[in-house]
Amino acid sequence: MTTRSMTGHDRPDPGQDPIMSERRQLINIAYRLLxxxxxxxxAVQETYARWYAMSTQEQDAIELPGAWLTTVTSRICLNVLxxxxxxxxxxxxxxxxxxxxxxxxxxxxxxxGTTVDPADRVTLxxxxxxxxxxxxxxxxxxxxVAFILHDxxxxxxxxxxxxxxxxxxxxxxxxxxxxxxxxxxxxxxTPAAQRADIVRDFKQAWEAKxxxxxxxxxxxxxxxxxxxxxxxxxxxxPIEGGEQIAHAWIxxxxxxxxxxxxxxxxxxGHPGLTAQxxxxxxxxxxxxxxxxxxxxxWVVRNPEKLRHWTTG
Numbered sequence: 001m002t003t004r005s006m007t008g009h010d011r012p013d014p015g016q017d018p019i020m021s022e023r024r025q026l027i028n029i030a031y032r033l034l035x036x037x038x039x040x041x042x043a044v045q046e047t048y049a050r051w052y053a054m055s056t057q058e059q060d061a062i063e064l065p066g067a068w069l070t071t072v073t074s075r076i077c078l079n080v081l082x083x084x085x086x087x088x089x090x091x092x093x094x095x096x097x098x099x100x101x102x103x104x105x106x107x108x109x110x111x112x113g114t115t116v117d118p119a120d121r122v123t124l125x126x127x128x129x130x131x132x133x134x135x136x137x138x139x140x141x142x143x144x145v146a147f148i149l150h151d152x153x154x155x156x157x158x159x160x161x162x163x164x165x166x167x168x169x170x171x172x173x174x175x176x177x178x179x180x181x182x183x184x185x186x187x188x189x190t191p192a193a194q195r196a197d198i199v200r201d202f203k204q205a206w207e208a209k210x211x212x213x214x215x216x217x218x219x220x221x222x223x224x225x226x227x228x229x230x231x232x233x234x235x236x237x238p239i240e241g242g243e244q245i246a247h248a249w250i251x252x253x254x255x256x257x258x259x260x261x262x263x264x265x266x267x268x269g270h271p272g273l274t275a276q277x278x279x280x281x282x283x284x285x286x287x288x289x290x291x292x293x294x295x296x297x298w299v300v301r302n303p304e305k306l307r308h309w310t311t312g
Contacts, residue, residue: 019051022066026073032148033077034084035097035133037308043076067159074145074163081141092230094238096298097133099284101308102266127152130268130286130298135185139178146171147178192271195289199271202287202294203262209253211246218242219293229302232282245297274309281309 023044030040047069051059062068088095126132127148136144142164149155149163150171157168157175164171190198198217205213222242228234239245257277265274267286275283284306288296300306 019065019069020048022069023048025066026069029070029148029153030073030077031100032127032133032136032152033074033145034080035137036305037098037100038304039080040077043073043080046076047073070155071159071163074149078141078145078164081144092228093234093236094225094227095137095229096225096227096300096305097130097137098305099130099272099286099300099309100128100268102268125269128268129270131186131288131296132182133268134298135182136178139181140174142166143174143178143181146174147182150175151179190289190291194292195287196271198289198292198294199273199287200264203264203273206249206253207262209250211250214246214249215242217294218245219290219295222293222295222297224248224297224299226299227302227305229304231303232301234299234301242293281306284309 026044026047027037027040030043031037034040034043050072051065051069059065136148139147145164146157146160146166149160150157157171160171160175161168164174166174202214202217205217220242221240222245224235224239224245226234226236228236235248239248260275260277260282263274263276265272265284267274267284270286272287273285274281275285282301282303284300286298286300287294288298
């Protein structure tokens with residue numbers, strides 16, 4: 001049985017309370033389920049509110065508090081996912097998962113040093129790669145929950161079944177369906193050093209306004225998607241085709257304010273770029289590289305999704 005350093009409903013001390021020590025894991029799960037760090041934090045906060053609303057006797061009756069917290073967080077996320085589709089129908093422009101706040105610079109062949117996560121929130125692996133999160137957005141809520149809990153966090157299908165309200169066999173099928181989507185969308189892996197080289201070459205060509213070099217770095221069928229959420233100026237519809245993207249990026253370079261700088265930063269574990277203005281991050285660029293070409297660019301300008309990039 002888990003012991004607690006607090007009694008009643010006092011405010012918990014995260015440094016002493018073993019229940020609060022589960023927070024990082026819960027944020028890890030919720031971020032992958034929701035694609036939003038802000039929503040993940042809200043889901044976990046709601047989970048803890050439910051835990052501390054119980055009496056001491058009710059808490060003591062729970063044999064595995066960590067499992068209880070995971071179940072509640074996952075169910076909250078499942079409900080959020082169910083309503084998210086309706087909310088996004090009214091979202092201005094395209095919706096892109098919230099990029100994780102990293103200050104890490106990268107150099108050719110190596111992502112720079114230690115991953116920086118100011119709130120020590122999310123452990124990076126391929127399941128937070130932005131391309132991966134975008135594919136998760138195409139899944140049903142039940143598929144997403146079954147896949148993340150089983151394939152990423154190694155929960156049994158019996159445990160997943162209790163969360164999504166399906167049989168273990170049905171959850172196995174949900175995870176298998178999600179797995180097929182992932183495999184169909186993911187190209188063969190490009191070595192990290194090569195990805196870094198390509199993104200750096202793109203930055204240099206962009207700053208030099210070298211349209212031929214940009215076209216050479218972009219897949220002919222590349223797509224660029226931007227998310228301003230109606231709160232920042234950007235293109236509302238995806239730009240299709242390498243040449244069209246190159247022309248758009250040259251126009252962006254021409255209109256670039258004098259006080260804006262482009263920086264090489266790690267974005268969800270992969271080489272990316274940020275634009276800073278007066279010391280604040282105003283845009284995050286993530287890239288999906290296949291072979292020796294960029295096939296997708298995601299541009300996040302919604303300031304609500306960049307809060308963690310400009311604080312802490």
